[in-house]
Amino acid sequence: MERMYSPWRSKYIASFSEQSSGECILCKAFQENDDDKNLIVTRGIHCYVIMNLYPYNSGHLMVVPFRHIGNLDSFSNEESLEIFGLLKRMTVSLTEIMKPDGFNIGSNVGRSAGAGIDDHIHFHIVPRWNGDTNFMPVLADTKLISEDIKETLFRLRKAIK
Numbered sequence: 001m002e003r004m005y006s007p008w009r010s011k012y013i014a015s016f017s018e019q020s021s022g023e024c025i026l027c028k029a030f031q032e033n034d035d036d037k038n039l040i041v042t043r044g045i046h047c048y049v050i051m052n053l054y055p056y057n058s059g060h061l062m063v064v065p066f067r068h069i070g071n072l073d074s075f076s077n078e079e080s081l082e083i084f085g086l087l088k089r090m091t092v093s094l095t096e097i098m099k100p101d102g103f104n105i106g107s108n109v110g111r112s113a114g115a116g117i118d119d120h121i122h123f124h125i126v127p128r129w130n131g132d133t134n135f136m137p138v139l140a141d142t143k144l145i146s147e148d149i150k151e152t153l154f155r156l157r158k159a160i161k
Helices: 007-017 025-031 077-098 149-160
Strands: 040-043 045-049 061-065 102-107 121-128
Touching: 007 149, 025 040, 025 061, 040 149, 045 077, 045 149, 061 077, 077 102, 077 121, 077 149
Parallel strands: none
Antiparallel strands: 040 045, 045 061, 061 121, 102 121
């Protein structure tokens, strides 16, 4: 079995254990109503889409329910439908503006499954390109992101209108 390592991920996960406020950053992001500051792409009735501040790749998004819930069986039918609709809408928009070769889409449910924020479930959309892995994360402990996150945010907002 071949293994891929992401040393930058441990810094991201450690940042949550260092937070003393106990405040959920996903709840805080949509409650502040400052979408530019919080990198929110769009809002629905039950969910919103936010850029990942620690992206695996350019264009890494998260679809997040407004309600602070930690497991799938807590979703209402309306929330479930909107989440899937936003996943579809965002992959279409990302395809239009970034031309990825594929996507990783999923959720880490629970800390043992790798969730950095385990009490507010969310779904990742990670655009992928053939050959998008390289030596930088392994040799230099550096992940290269090819586009400024704000530029991607504005391009996405334009594409979904």
